[in-house]
Amino acid sequence: MWSEPRRTHPAGVLFYTLRHVGAVFTSTLGFLFAVVSVRADPRVGFGVLFAVVALILAAVGSVVLGLLQWRRFTFMIDDGTLRVEQGLVIRKSTRLTPERIQSIDTKANIVFRILGLVTVDIHTAGRGQAPEVSIPALTEEEARDLAEALRARRVTVSVSMPATMEDVSADGESAEAGAMSPRTGPTWSLSATELAIVSATSNGGPLVMAALGPVIAATATAVLPGSPVVGAGAVGGFVVVGMAVLGLVSLSVFAWLTGGVATALRYWDFATTRTDGEVRVEQGLLQRNTRNVPLDRVQAVRLIEGPLRQMIGRVTVGVDSAGIATGSEFGPTVLHPMLTKPEARRFCDLMVPGHDAPSLVPLPERSRRRYVIRAVALPLLVFVPVAVLVPFGWLLLLLPMGAAGWALLAFADAAWGRNDDVLAMRWRSVGRTTALVRRARIQSIAVSQHPLQRIAGLASVSVRVAASPATAVFTIRHMEQTDAETLLDWVSHGRRRVPVQGRRAGREHGIVT
Amino acid sequence: MRPDPSERIDGRAVTVWRIAGAVGALVPAICAGVLGGLAIAGFISAPLGIAGAVALMVLGIVMVAVIPKVRWIRWRYEVSEDEIYLRHGLWIRTRTLVPMTRVQHVDTKAGPLLRAFGLSSVTVATAGGEHEIPALSDEVADRLRDRIAVLARVTEDVV
Numbered sequence: 109m110w111s112e113p114r115r116t117h118p119a120g121v122l123f124y125t126l127r128h129v130g131a132v133f134t135s136t137l138g139f140l141f142a143v144v145s146v147r148a149d150p151r152v153g154f155g156v157l158f159a160v161v162a163l164i165l166a167a168v169g170s171v172v173l174g175l176l177q178w179r180r181f182t183f184m185i186d187d188g189t190l191r192v193e194q195g196l197v198i199r200k201s202t203r204l205t206p207e208r209i210q211s212i213d214t215k216a217n218i219v220f221r222i223l224g225l226v227t228v229d230i231h232t233a234g235r236g237q238a239p240e241v242s243i244p245a246l247t248e249e250e251a252r253d254l255a256e257a258l259r260a261r262r263v264t265v266s267v268s269m270p271a272t273m274e275d276v277s278a279d280g281e282s283a284e285a286g287a288m289s290p291r292t293g294p295t296w297s298l299s300a301t302e303l304a305i306v307s308a309t310s311n312g313g314p315l316v317m318a319a320l321g322p323v324i325a326a327t328a329t330a331v332l333p334g335s336p337v338v339g340a341g342a343v344g345g346f347v348v349v350g351m352a353v354l355g356l357v358s359l360s361v362f363a364w365l366t367g368g369v370a371t372a373l374r375y376w377d378f379a380t381t382r383t384d385g386e387v388r389v390e391q392g393l394l395q396r397n398t399r400n401v402p403l404d405r406v407q408a409v410r411l412i413e414g415p416l417r418q419m420i421g422r423v424t425v426g427v428d429s430a431g432i433a434t435g436s437e438f439g440p441t442v443l444h445p446m447l448t449k450p451e452a453r454r455f456c457d458l459m460v461p462g463h464d465a466p467s468l469v470p471l472p473e474r475s476r477r478r479y480v481i482r483a484v485a486l487p488l489l490v491f492v493p494v495a496v497l498v499p500f501g502w503l504l505l506l507l508p509m510g511a512a513g514w515a516l517l518a519f520a521d522a523a524w525g526r527n528d529d530v531l532a533m534r535w536r537s538v539g540r541t542t543a544l545v546r547r548a549r550i551q552s553i554a555v556s557q558h559p560l561q562r563i564a565g566l567a568s569v570s571v572r573v574a575a576s577p578a579t580a581v582f583t584i585r586h587m588e589q590t591d592a593e594t595l596l597d598w599v600s601h602g603r604r605r606v607p608v609q610g611r612r613a614g615r616e617h618g619i620v621t
Numbered sequence: 622m623r624p625d626p627s628e629r630i631d632g633r634a635v636t637v638w639r640i641a642g643a644v645g646a647l648v649p650a651i652c653a654g655v656l657g658g659l660a661i662a663g664f665i666s667a668p669l670g671i672a673g674a675v676a677l678m679v680l681g682i683v684m685v686a687v688i689p690k691v692r693w694i695r696w697r698y699e700v701s702e703d704e705i706y707l708r709h710g711l712w713i714r715t716r717t718l719v720p721m722t723r724v725q726h727v728d729t730k731a732g733p734l735l736r737a738f739g740l741s742s743v744t745v746a747t748a749g750g751e752h753e754i755p756a757l758s759d760e761v762a763d764r765l766r767d768r769i770a771v772l773a774r775v776t777e778d779v780v
Contacts, residue, residue: 430748551723551749556715574748581749593622596718600623600704 110185110257113193115178119223120245125174126217132166183243185257190230192241202241208232211386211400212255213239214248218394226251226398230258294458296444298378306446309416310371311364318360380443380459387427387459389443401441405429407549407573408582409463410440411452414539423452427460428575440575456544463544466525466532475566475586476519482585483515484508524569524584524591526598531571533582543582549573551580553599555592567592623716626699626706633738634696634756638689640734646681653677698754700765702772705745707752723747724773729762745769 140159176196183192192202214226228251229239246254298306376393387401412424425447426440447455456463487508495501521536531550534542551572561567569592570583653674660670688711697708705719724745731741741762742755757765 550720551747552717552719552752554715554717556710556713558713562714572747572749596623596716599718599720 109253110183113182113184113191115182116243117223117225117245117247118178119220119225120181121171121174121178122219123174123227123242123244124177125170128170128173129167132170133163136163136166178244181244183241185254190241190258192243204230204232204241206258209258210405211402212258213400214251214398216396220245221394221396224248228254293382293384295379295381296455296459297380298375298445302446303372303375303378305420305422306375307368307372309414309420309422309446311367314360314363314367315416318357318364375445378445380455382459387443389441399441401427401429401443403460406460407545407575408440409456409460409544411465411542411544412440412539413541417446418540421448422446423449425452425455425459428573428580430574462546463530464527465542465544466527466530468523468525468532468534468542469591470523471519471584471586472566472588474564475588476516478561478564478566478586479515479519479522480512483511483518487511522584522586524587524595526595531595531598533569533571533584535582535584545571545573545582547599550599553596555596557589561586561589565589569595623706626697626708628698628700630693630696630698630754630756631740631758631761632693633740633758635689635693637734637738637740637756638692639685642684642689646684649677649681649684653681696755700769700772705752705769707754717752719745719747719752721769721772723749724769727766727769727773729759729766731759743769 136159139162140156173196177194180196181192181194183190185191188206190202190204190206192200192204194200194202210231213229213231215229216226220226224247225245226248228243228246230241230243232240243254373393373395375391377396378391379389381388381390385403387403389397389399389401391397406427406429408428410426410428412426413422414424417424423446424442425444426442428440443459444452444455453465456465491501491504491508495505498504518536521534521540523532523534525532529547531545531547532542533545534540551574553572554570555567556570557567564586565588566586567589568583568585569587570581572581574580656665656670656677657674659665660667660674692709692711695709695711695714699706701721703721705721705724707715707717707719709715725748726746728744728746729741730744735741735756739759740756741759742753743757743762743765745752745754754765
């Protein structure tokens with residue numbers, strides 16, 4: 109079925125067209141804005157006309173271009189190798205051997221969903237977020253077939269996972285099914301109630317604003333010099349305060365609602381399935397994505413407790429993976445948005461075996477001071493002069509106090525732990541994150557001390573893993589220095605070396621000194 | 622406590638850093654000159670201007686005379702069969718350990734300034750980022766690069 113060059117479903121035109129439309133609209137709107145901002149010029153009318161015509165032309169152009177691109181895109185499987193021809197101006201011809209494929213994902217926007225189509229993204233190592241090949245429009249069945257055809261030829265990479273992995277797959281339904289039968293395994297999904305809770309707890313910021321809003325608005329309106337209260341008399345003042353409060357609260361509630369709806373749409377009909385060697389995550393209503401994370405690419409597991417979810421004892425489970433599209437802005441791929449802690453433990457055992465959480469050790473008492481000073485020093489430096497110079501400036505000192513409160517929390521939450529194979533690091537930014545890193549996945553470890561830490565016998569530890577650059581470093585600040593030392597040794601002695609010929613040859617040639 | 626890494630980087634690093642520091646010190650030097658000039662011309666009070674100029678000059682001297690030397694003293698490295706161990710840092714002292722099995726590739730690099738002194742730096746890349754040993758003599762750098770390349774050619778689960 110794949111041995112002849114073929115095009116995708118005609119709806120693929122849409123895939124390309126939409127790509128252009130965004131760019132065209134922003135540039136044309138920019139032009140329009142520039143024209144209109146030249147005030148009171150008789151040529152403005154022409155400018156607007158020109159922009160509108162340009163917009164229409166561009167829209168037509170996008171469709172035509174999309175059509176041509178779709179026509180040009182052909183693909184086939186030849187002797188196990190995927191061959192793709194594409195590109196109007198720059199002709200691009202891709203040959204992709206199954207061995208190089210890291211994962212095959214699908215996505216579908218609302219139109220594709222109605223038509224029963226998906227876009228197939230094929231990822232290889234080292235391309236970061238962008239897929240190596242995107243096949244714009246296949247029916248769901250074709251996509252499954254294609255994935256199977258490519259998988260069938262894929263060499264299974266031997267994964268160095270501990271024994272628990274075998275235990276788990278023996279329990280799961282997938283084990284006896286074998287590699288090539290329908291790829292289903294143990295699944296975790298999200299019930300309607302859970303989805304509602306996930307959505308309601310997705311962004312705490314606006315809720316806090318709604319709660320604090322009246323207080324802030326009232327103080328600001330009543331206290332600040334030159335506020336309406338002074339001029340408008342008591343009654344007028346109350347009206348102004350009331351309106352400010354109402355405005356702030358309703359804005360916050362609106363932000364919370366829209367955030368919640370967006371979350372609900374994203375996690376709609378959510379399911380995580382463990383198949384052999386991979387974890388598959390399916391999610392979304394309007395835009396539906398299926399993402400496969402190969403287990404041998406998992407670099408770290410993160411248990412994330414957002415402020416609201418922490419209050420109800422719920423955890424988000426995510427993984428950092430190397431060179432795989434995570435599908436989220438903030439780094440890790442979410443494997444499950446909300447689980448209780450015992451559930452999370454069972455979930456991790458099943459989905460990402462080999463990441464048994466070690467028990468955690470808190471930081472020594474004397475590092476509390478370091479946390480507070482670190483958080484408060486800069487705000488104090490900035491705000492104290494302001495507080496002295498500006499009337500009612502002392503209100504700004506609430507900010508360093510808030511920072512101090514946060515620092516106390518961050519100190520209380522910071523912890524670390526390790527067993528033979530896994531390092532756990534827990535810290536707080538807004539929410540609380542526990543990262544679990546297998547020793548074999550640690551790229552490097554750094555222990556650093558500034559003079560004050562040296563005096564106190566404390567040290568900060570950073571561990572790097574191979575994930576997207578922004579999130580590749582996990583740090584615990586102000587640990588006991590001796591503990592930091594043991595971690596250096598732990599990483600140092602934890603290697604299992606498998607010598608290959610080159611090393612010996614090198615020694616014989618006297619390269620190794 | 623682990624013993625510190627055994628090797629020092631090349632002594633000429635101090636000279637290179639001093640030159641780089643001197644270029645950087647131009648900024649405080651010029652500011653000092655301007656302040657002094659303003660003070661002499663009477664635009665600002667003389668004691669204030671002179672104190673500022675002196676402070677800036679001290680800063681410049683520290684950048685050239687002190688910091689490069691201390692940086693050199695602090696820099697240590699050691700490459701064993703199993704790992705690369707680095708120690709460096711003026712204010713924040715950092716010790717970094719890179720397991721040899723994690724090394725993906727290793728380069729030597731030299732900009733014009735380093736080249737003028739016959740020096741190179743060695744950059745060790747892992748999947749999680751790069752680590753640099755600055756200012757080794759060309760031959761030491763070349764030997765170290767080759768040695769790391771050979772030691773790193775060891776398979777474990779490659780990322």
